[in-house]
Amino acid sequence: MAQVQLEGSGLTCVRGGREVFSGLNFAVGGGEALLVTGRNGAGKSSLLRMVAGLVRIAAGRMGLTGGDPERTIPEQAHYLGHQDALKPSLTVAENLEFWSRYLGGAGGAMPALAAVGLDSLAELPAAYLSAGQRRRLSVARLVAVRRPIWLLDEPTAALDRQAQERLSLLMREHLASGGLIVAATHGPVGLDNARELRLGAAA
Amino acid sequence: MAQVQLEGSGLTCVRGGREVFSGLNFAVGGGEALLVTGRNGAGKSSLLRMVAGLVRIAAGRMGLTGGDPERTIPEQAHYLGHQDALKPSLTVAENLEFWSRYLGGAGGAMPALAAVGLDSLAELPAAYLSAGQRRRLSVARLVAVRRPIWLLDEPTAALDRQAQERLSLLMREHLASGGLIVAATHGPVGLDNARELRLGAAA
Amino acid sequence: MPIVDLANPSRFLALTARLMPWLIGATVLAFAVGLVMVKGAPDDYQQGATVKIMFIHVPSAWLAMGIWALMAIATFGTLVWRHPLADVAAKAAAPIGAAFTALCLITGMLWGRPMWGTYWVWDARLTSVLVLFLMYLGVIALWRTVEDPSRAARAAAILTLVGALNLPIIKWSVDWWNTLHQPASVVRLAGPAIHPTILMPLLAMAVAFLLLMVTLHLAAMRNEILRRRVRTLMLMQAQAAPGSAS
Amino acid sequence: MSALAALFVREVRLAVRVGGGGGIGALFFLIVVVLTPFAIGPDLALLARIGPAILWLGALLASLLTLDRLLTADLEDGSLDLILMSDTPLELAVAAKAFAHWITTGLPLVVITPLLGLLLNLDAGASAAVALTLFAGTPALTFIGAIGAALSVTLRRGGLLLAVLVLPLTVPVLIFGVAASNAAIVGPVPFGTPFTILCALTLASLVVGTFAAAAALRQGME
Amino acid sequence: MSALAALFVREVRLAVRVGGGGGIGALFFLIVVVLTPFAIGPDLALLARIGPAILWLGALLASLLTLDRLLTADLEDGSLDLILMSDTPLELAVAAKAFAHWITTGLPLVVITPLLGLLLNLDAGASAAVALTLFAGTPALTFIGAIGAALSVTLRRGGLLLAVLVLPLTVPVLIFGVAASNAAIVGPVPFGTPFTILCALTLASLVVGTFAAAAALRQGME
């Protein structure tokens, strides 16, 4: 994988008819993590969804250099939002396998489940998971399919301390292998030399 | 309000046919906070929902002394779960006013909104709120209607630092006025002399 | 006047504000002329004075169909060029189209009572107007469900375009359906060839209805633009208000 | 009481805001009635003969299918938890919700019935008779439907499951509703007999529906 | 391709597990057909005369009303975000989902039609004709319905709104479906004419439905 670089310049975000932020610039390279911080409603989640192609870019532009030129940015990104994209009636393994196959992953689901400590629950319906277990299952998606860009919205929410540590380990591995991370967060995520992008305003 | 005391003894919780915990004992008095901690899936949320009367008590008993003898425990408790009980098409103020009236609160909604810093968004549809703003709106419910027992499931999730501080202020005021708190959490909630109830096992 | 200028909502408001009195005047005048001509038109030897319903019925039927076409064109502008006024035009047109369709249905039914002895028959033409009315109601329901205008606009645009594709098919299949099961009781609509003494007043009324529609549409568009401004102002105010928070 | 009033107001407000819950039900009713001749053919005599039946079937479907989200929406956003915890009796809360639903959905159906009667070639008297029976009978549909709504909360399924659970229970209401309409239109039974039974069914289902729905919700708690 | 196969398998699995999405549709169909005689009265000749119409109306409602959650469920749990982000073309994903829906809901309707024909006093040949027309026509209903499903995602509403938006568009399918059935049963038109048109309508709606639904989803993005 060539050294990737994600850049946004002059980005403006409009949601529900209101301008959330404007003229925002940022750049993250491979091996780097960018922590997006700011008050509630400052537009952290909106920025992530914008990179993921889920919120329209009202003005400005977003570019990726060094990635796969045939694929768009969202196609090379993992998005971990507030919703878990899990179907309660499928088992843990079935849920993960589906996403792994749909997103074009190679290996089976079990190694990824083991990586988040859910292997013992593989055959349980996802309906039976606790909040933190659901979150871990979402994280397993990031492991099962390799993609250079990780967009993480409050990734540590609901995770217990061990799981938080395991997540920061996964993030460090991802960075070490040349990936990049953009994470919205209100607290520390266990990365030492992450840069911070602070969004202003909003209650 | 007389000095309240919430006690559980020999509690067993069964969910989806599996035993989550058994023989659990705890007691919290007025002015005290109990932090329920433990791994993901240990049963923290289940315990809170049990106190709230939303999960069946498989064995053991739960009792309240010193409260209003005419009312059950759930009727004297606030439950702040992962879901926000908000209707997207109602405005922020309408949402809060409804709960305040339904739960038998006295004052209007505005002071409570101000207490969580949402007064400027009162006329906005709740659909437009960010994750943290939704959470704040739920917290406002606790302020709008006085109840002695607060059951908080990961109360700081999605809140920014200022909002977390404001929440711990509200919690301290609640304790000072003789209320009690049972909170499930993975991190600090900003209370100094809270006791901890650690649930064992689970991934 | 270059059309680009009109694309700007403020220009549009200013221009239409000046145009509006003239339009209203022209509409009133056209109706006055039309009604006088209608009064002069001879009664039908069979139908008597009821034939005069036609002067309302037929123009509203024409507009009922025309307005969907207008909406289809406007929504095309929404989807392709994201034209700021296109979705305003489409949204404002829907209730007006529904109203003219309803007028066509109601006058037709009132006319049907003396002519056929019943308010309604499942004749092909009647039925396709009814389906058109249902589709107007569907689009209006869709507009009403979403507060966010630009989102609603795009959804309504797709529905309108699919509807525009479908309307000819519906019309044609309803024709097929009715000619197949044609019950004897239905009187054919096509009367004797229209005589000039009827045609002229009819055309005059058609012009008056067209002017009425243009007036109503522009007024509704102005309303919609202003409503959106109020909404934006409210949102901005909600955001800017100095809360105890910041 | 004030709590119930607040709930009622919220429900009506939601129904009106969310694109007119009631409007949609009435529109669905209209469309179903309009579609029938396409399927059956434009035979006026036949349509008039089965007109009351079509209107009743349409109203039945429109009532039940809008009930789908009556309680599931509250389950999904956590409102139901708080309603269960509150000291307002669950029965009253369910009744307030069902009543709000009838006001916003059942009543509009009754109001547009005379109009639809025209399309089906019913004369004014017949339309009025059908509208009257619907006025008396739709509350029964809503309250019986509430049982299904509560069950589908318990089962965490919505949509058609509700209709499937509830439709069989509505058979008596349907039979006596249509019978009363036909009695008013063609006889020979006097209108009063089936209509009285219909009203009795409605009263019974107000009670049974409320209690059964509340019981189902309570049982549904884990 | 493997991604689409995975999606298809997931959809079928969900439909089967969630209390039989298809089963519910078929049950709803059954109940509507069974209720009709209650409303119309037990006139066998009349029932046979309008039998195909009832079957088609029932199938229409059963198809559309189960489509409600086709895309909304994915919106609510965030799956739709990931589907939009993936490199699988959205059109294909929509088509795969709609196809899975038809397999699990449309096909069961076709299968139980001969059974319901018995209840409506249709002879074997007539039942077979109706089943054949449903087999050819229900895909059109599903794919036209997909447009409504996509729109109701955009609007964050489901339920009857979908039916209200989509039902008028299905008029041609209904007309030619019933016409083909009747042609096979009583004539005088040869069966081939309306049936060919029905098939053409189905093919057209496969294309239009897929593209319009995908466009609606894309436009619905904020």
Ligand code: HEM
């Ligand atoms: C609700 C019932 C009715 C509806 C929906 C209806 C609909 C229409 C429509 C859509 C047109 C425009 C046709 C075109 O220009 O292409 C039309 C024209 C006309 N209608 Fe009706 N109609 C109804 C009842 C009647 C009745 C009862 C009569 C009188 C017998 C009538 C007489 C006419 C005449 C004379 C024209 C103009 C001549 C023509 O263009 O063929 N309509 N109607």
Ligand SMILES: Nc1ncnc2c1ncn2[C@@H]1O[C@H](COP(=O)(O)OP(=O)(O)OP(=O)(O)O)[C@@H](O)[C@H]1O
């Ligand atoms: N709705 C449910 N049905 C069946 N089992 C459930 C349900 N919810 C949770 N469980 C199971 O009960 C156990 C405890 O879940 P609970 O949600 O109480 O955990 P928790 O301590 O709150 O975890 P977390 O830190 O992840 O929030 C878990 O093992 C989970 O699998």
Ligand SMILES: Nc1ncnc2c1ncn2[C@@H]1O[C@H](COP(=O)(O)OP(=O)(O)OP(=O)(O)O)[C@@H](O)[C@H]1O
């Ligand atoms: N679906 C939506 N429609 C309209 N406006 C929205 C929507 N979601 C969020 N907003 C608005 O956009 C702004 C930014 O929201 P966003 O969710 O990006 O904030 P955030 O920084 O992630 O906040 P939080 O820390 O609370 O998660 C907020 O003011 C919010 O009111």
Ligand SMILES: [Mg+2]
């Ligand atoms: Mg956020």
Ligand SMILES: [Mg+2]
């Ligand atoms: Mg928990």
